[in-house]
Amino acid sequence: MSTEPYDHALHAHGDTMGHGSRRGHRIGSLLAIILTVVPFWLVMSQQGPAPGWTAAVIFALALVQIVVHVVCFLHLDTRSEGGWTLLAFLFTAVIVVLTIGGSVWVMFHLNTNMMPMPGGMTGPVR
Amino acid sequence: MTDHALDPRAASPTWHLAEQEDHDHGGGGATILGFWIYLMSDALIFASLFAMFGVVSTSYAGGPIPREIFDLKLVALNTALLLASSITFGEAMPHMEAGRVGQTRAWLAITGLLGLAFLGIELYEFGQLIAEGASPQRSAFLSAFFTLVGTHGAHVAVGLIWLTVMLIQLGQHGLSLPMKRRLICLSMFWHFLDIIWIGVFTFVYLYGVIR
Structure with a gap:
């Protein structure tokens, strides 16, 4: 400093x-x-x-x-705090996309491929 | 100003040149970066809540669906209030940089009132939903909805408390360097909450109604 x-x-x-x-x-x-x-x-x-x-x-x-x-x-720009804010932001953006996209993608396929069960305990109940 | 006394360079004759008034975060650089890292970690909390909502967003359990319960006019009003509060906070910042306490406090007060209106309307909306039987325990969709939107609302409430404290401290200390640093952090927090709200009104409300 x-x-x-x-x-x-x-x-x-x-x-x-x-x-x-x-x-x-x-x-x-x-x-x-x-x-x-x-x-x-x-x-x-x-x-x-x-x-x-x-x-x-x-x-x-x-x-x-x-x-x-x-x-x-x-x-946010490339210069502030020597570029560390931008780096932190990009890292967070990657994690956010992975978390949301990955969860929705995986769970969507799980739900679609699940056998329907009486009582509707599996998959989304509509 | 007080943290300058801790600076070992304080005795040096070049010190005054290095730390003039227009250096807004004398020693605040680490604080700003640290607060930015906090905001990023907070974004991860919201990411997990959005992911949870995305996964169960059609798990209605035979209960109400978004089209039946969401009042888009109310959401539009709320969105306008929060966006306006973000803009008015941005209007306060040049006055803060220039050291005009009165205008800074005025813009911050307007921001606070807009935030308070946002929170009031959100609580009204929650009350209406629960009265209609669309309470958090009705379905996974509603649990996720109340958790996600409620967490955002809780953040706004904390922001309002912080804003109130800042208004009081501005009266006591004026625009000292620590005060400027705190206000910069609060402005980042407030703008961040508006960014999260973009995700909420798009993903939860608008997409919920058209799907």
Whole structure:
């Protein structure tokens, strides 16, 4: 912490939180509002395409909105904290995708391949 | 300012140059990174809750299905409130950087009121659901729903307590360096909760209604 390069890294981070962020924040706010209104409109007005396509669109918009929030509101970039925040974020993103995707994938196939039982104790009861 | 007294370089004549006022996290760099790591671990908690919800999201046990019980207008209102609170928190930050205590407190107070409204509407929604018989013990889907959305709501409640403490401390200490550091951490926490809510309204509510 007492070395010069580290102080420099701190300063770079301070810049992101301060001067450069106001315009980014405005743009981010506008994008976030659009990316929230569109999926709600698609589902509530039932104007969208077939349910499968609507689902694909709202998931895609959610992913984009998450990126917008992380970049414009959490100010994640390659420079802050010497790149460690980005590294931690990417690692977490991998684990999140594995946890959610893997669980849903495995359990979906378990449910589909399970023999139906009287009493409905296996698989999802609909 | 007090942690500077612990700095062995305090006696050095170059110290003032290295730690000017515009260095917002003098000694706060490790705190910011540490708090970021905490947020990432919190994201993993939510990932496991989302995974659990995804697995049992059609296990209705003959009970109510999402289309019957979710009021999307209420969810849209709640989403708008939380997004607005995230934006108003972002509005507070430039005032904090510039050391304007009054405006910082005003924007934070607006953020807190929006967060409080979000929490109130969520509790109202939970109350309505339970009154309709869609309580957590009705089906695996509802257990997972209340666990996931309730955990998010609990985080918002903690954020509101933290925000209240910050408003009080701003009155006592003004915008000292430790206060700026705490506010940066709280802003990260608050934006993080809004990001989790994107997953909730997409995966739980919107996708639940169209599937």
